[in-house]
Amino acid sequence: MFFTESGREITVAAGSPTLKRGGPVRPHMQLADGVYALSQTVEHEEGPTTVHPAAVETERGVVLLDVGFRDQLDQLSGALENAGHDFEDVWAALITHQDGDHAGALADVVDRTDAVVMAHRECAPYLDGREDPIKGDGDRYPPVSVDVELVDGVRLSTAAGPMEVVFTPGHAPGHVSLYFPGEKLLIAGDALTAREGDVAPPSEEYTLDYEEATESVGRLSEYDVFRTLCYHGGFAEQGTGAIAKLWNELVA
Numbered sequence: 001m002f003f004t005e006s007g008r009e010i011t012v013a014a015g016s017p018t019l020k021r022g023g024p025v026r027p028h029m030q031l032a033d034g035v036y037a038l039s040q041t042v043e044h045e046e047g048p049t050t051v052h053p054a055a056v057e058t059e060r061g062v063v064l065l066d067v068g069f070r071d072q073l074d075q076l077s078g079a080l081e082n083a084g085h086d087f088e089d090v091w092a093a094l095i096t097h098q099d100g101d102h103a104g105a106l107a108d109v110v111d112r113t114d115a116v117v118m119a120h121r122e123c124a125p126y127l128d129g130r131e132d133p134i135k136g137d138g139d140r141y142p143p144v145s146v147d148v149e150l151v152d153g154v155r156l157s158t159a160a161g162p163m164e165v166v167f168t169p170g171h172a173p174g175h176v177s178l179y180f181p182g183e184k185l186l187i188a189g190d191a192l193t194a195r196e197g198d199v200a201p202p203s204e205e206y207t208l209d210y211e212e213a214t215e216s217v218g219r220l221s222e223y224d225v226f227r228t229l230c231y232h233g234g235f236a237e238q239g240t241g242a243i244a245k246l247w248n249e250l251v252a
């Protein structure tokens with residue numbers, strides 16, 4: 001019941017560098033009251049890639065959960081507008097980890113909204129420029145200072161009830177997922193992926209420490225989850241049972 005028609009993924013014509021203004025409706029999907037997935041598609045040499053930042057309403061405004069690729073702010077703001085918010089409503093950006101597909105647009109977001117930036121303490125040095133992003137091949141997005149360093153268990157008050165930071169390292173240092181106990185909704189970041197509506201293991205290719213990432217899957221299986229948004233692969237109407245099964249397969 002939380003699906004909307006506009007939640008479907010859109011395809012981009014081959015060779016098109018980005019979605020064009022005035023093109024198809026920029027997709028968003030309501031995941032719970034005040035929680036939206038904001039999909040973003042970019043064209044790579046291998047074909048289009050779709051990623052799934054999210055947004056959650058709070059009394060202070062909108063908190064973005066990851067901000068997507070650099071130079072794709074139009075897509076992010078367009079999807080947020082379709083979810084009923086001006087981009088200027090953003091008051092904070094919470095980054096799950098350092099990778100450029102999640103944090104690349106951070107400097108642009110801060111420029112435009114003066115958003116408060118939040119990330120795990122172990123992620124902060126990569127965002128603020130003390131360290132270069134590990135997977136960036138030296139080509140980094142503009143550094144941005146982190147205002148609030150997160151640790152496991154921190155809870156933010158949102159329109160969907162508390163949103164809890166869950167420390168899920170392995171894919172990258174200081175990776176976090178977000179859990180909404182009132183909605184039994186998990187925003188997994190890259191701690192999990194999804195494939196055709198099923199939750200799937202973290203990417204083998206892009207995960208730095210797979211043993212640690214496996215432990216994080218085990219950790220997530222202890223939460224009472226009904227549905228899951230994965231940054232790569234999107235929404236899965238699956239939770240604890242499917243995550244526990246994945247974990248059992250990974251440790252077998």
Ligand SMILES: [Zn+2]
Nearest residue numbers: 099101190231
């Ligand atoms: Zn990613």
